[in-house]
Amino acid sequence: MLQASIVYVVDDDPVSLEAVAALVSEMGIACRTYPSAEAFLEAYDGHRPGCLVTDVRMLGMSGVELQERLVADGITLSVVVITAYADTPTTVRAIKGGAVTLLEKPCRDQELWDAIRTACVQDAERFQKEKRTLSARQRIESLTPAEARVLKRILHGDSNKMMARRLNVSVRTIEVRRQNIFKKVEVDSVAELVRVYFEAFPEPTT
Helix, strand or coil: CCCCCEEEEECCCHHHHHHHHHHHHHCCCEEEEECCHHHHHHHCCCCCCEEEEEECCCCCCCHHHHHHHHHHCCCCCEEEEEECCCCHHHHHHHHHCCCCEEEECCCCHHHHHHHHHHHHHHHHHHHHHHHHHHHHHHHHHCCCHHHHHHHHHHHCCCCHHHHHHHHCCCHHHHHHHHHHHHHHHCCCCHHHHHHHHHHHCCCCCC
16 A cells, blocks of 8 residues: 555755655655745646655745645545644645644654554555446446446436336336346446445435
8 A cells, every 4th residue: 555655745945855755754754845835736646655744834835734735636645734933824725735643743653654554554555446436437437328227227226117107118128128237337246236225326425
């Protein structure tokens, strides 16, 4: 899991940048460094899984602003924020924005190592979940409108006869559409079909 990750380190302090990069290299994880948030945004190619380690105070865009920019762009890369000027509003803003943690400089190597490892593992798990969701959604969206209507009735628990009456078609037509749905969604049972559907379109949590 860690071997496939890339750690992106963003800091306008060359000494801090080199220190974090050296630690990441000792961990055996690929590392790329950037002297500013703007440089990172220009170079980032969307690789996942990964982890962003960024300082808060930098010339130009701050680390927290970078984190918020990624969220706004729909990029869910895990983030570890480090700062020599920790305060409650910054901490709340970073954690609320989805940061794995906020560490105060100078932080111990083990503390930073643990944070990076946690972030990389979390990102790998989230990336795999996002891939499964995208795959499930693509399969569901490959259905024709007629098949989608049958799927809706399956999710409501209708029998083939009930579907035929509701949709004003023959039972044989319903059976054919069900077969097509199972084939396109790549499932063998209604239980699997329901699981894939809700993986593609999770119900909102309250």
